[in-house]
Amino acid sequence: xxxxxxxxxxxxxxxxxxxxxxxxxxxxxxxxxxxxxxxxxxxxxxxxxxxxxxxxxxxxxxxxxxxxxxxxxxxxxxxxxxxxxxxxxxxxxxxxxxxxxxxxxxxxxxxxxxxxxxxxxxxxxxxxxxxxxxxxxxxxxxxxxxxxxxxxxxxxx
DNA sequence: GCCAACGTTGGC
DNA sequence: GCCAACGTTGGC
Numbered sequence: 001x002x003x004x005x006x007x008x009x010x011x012x013x014x015x016x017x018x019x020x021x022x023x024x025x026x027x028x029x030x031x032x033x034x035x036x037x038x039x040x041x042x043x044x045x046x047x048x049x050x051x052x053x054x055x056x057x058x059x060x061x062x063x064x065x066x067x068x069x070x071x072x073x074x075x076x077x078x079x080x081x082x083x084x085x086x087x088x089x090x091x092x093x094x095x096x097x098x099x100x101x102x103x104x105x106x107x108x109x110x111x112x113x114x115x116x117x118x119x120x121x122x123x124x125x126x127x128x129x130x131x132x133x134x135x136x137x138x139x140x141x142x143x144x145x146x147x148x149x150x151x152x153x154x155x156x157x
Numbered sequence: 158g159c160c161a162a163c164g165t166t167g168g169c
Numbered sequence: 170g171c172c173a174a175c176g177t178t179g180g181c
Contacts (some may be wrong), residue, residue, distance in 0.1 A: 010179090036164075036177095059179050114178080134162040136178045 002127045006142035007042070007071070007106065008130050010058040018055055018066040018110050027107040028072050031089045033081045036103055039139040043117045044075040052147060053105055056130070057113075058138075064115035065150060072106035111154045124149035 011017070018074065022028055034040055053069040077098035080088035093099035120124050129140040142150075 038164090063180070136163065138178085140176095 004144070005046070005048060006054070006144065007037060007047070007051060008054040008056050008128070008140050008142050009069075010056045010064075010130075010138040013057045013066075014060070016088045017057065018107070021055065021067070021069065021105070022110060023105075026121075028104050030078070031102040031105050032078050034138060035088065035090070035100060036138060039137055040101060042139045042141070047071045047075065047103050047139075049073065052142075054058075054142060054147075054150060062105070062113060064110065064113045064117075064119065066113055066155075067107040067110040068151075069105050070108055071103050073104035075101040075103050076111040078102045089094050112157075113152065114154055118153065122149065122153060125153075127133045 012021075015033075016029060021027060031043070034043065049071055051071040053071060054065045055067040055069045057063055057066045074076055077095075078088070078100040080086040081090040081093045081098065081100045083097065088100075090099055119128070120131060125146055126130065128142065128146050129135060129137070
């Protein structure tokens with residue numbers, strides 16, 4: 001058995017909130033719209049079914065972790081890249097060689113909001129990639145001890 | 158709306 | 170392969 005892996009995935013609540021995820025069929029959504037190579041490579045090369053996901057609300061009044069989810073599929077082509085009507089359309093991508101892939105993400109449970117402020121104030125989370133100055137990556141790896149600390153903080157307060 | 162950070166593009 | 174211009178992210 002490979003050791004468990006953990007990720008933090010940003011979603012704008014206007015596009016897909018934790019409640020949208022909980023109301024989706026099978027509590028599962030395709031993680032469409034990633035147009036950054038590093039984030040794509042995480043999904044394509046590193047993610048495994050069952051990996052833990054911190055579901056993070058970004059670009060909103062209260063940014064922070066809003067729930068726990070898990071990786072529910074291996075990577076497959078993002079259909080929105082072929083749709084000229086989609087904001088995620090990519091004219092340079094082909095069906096023979098799709099540029100953009102994504103995984104499915106399934107809700108484990110909604111949690112209280114662990115705010116960005118609280119995350120920044122937690123000594124045990126200081127090393128998180130997502131908290132690094134200037135970080136813009138929508139998918140970042142989470143270390144096992146960071147994952148445990150987030151779960152512990154979610155239980156408190 | 159501002160702006161810092163940083164990824165992408167394209168000319169050379 | 171360099172690098173300036175440009176676009177995007179995302180907190181504030």
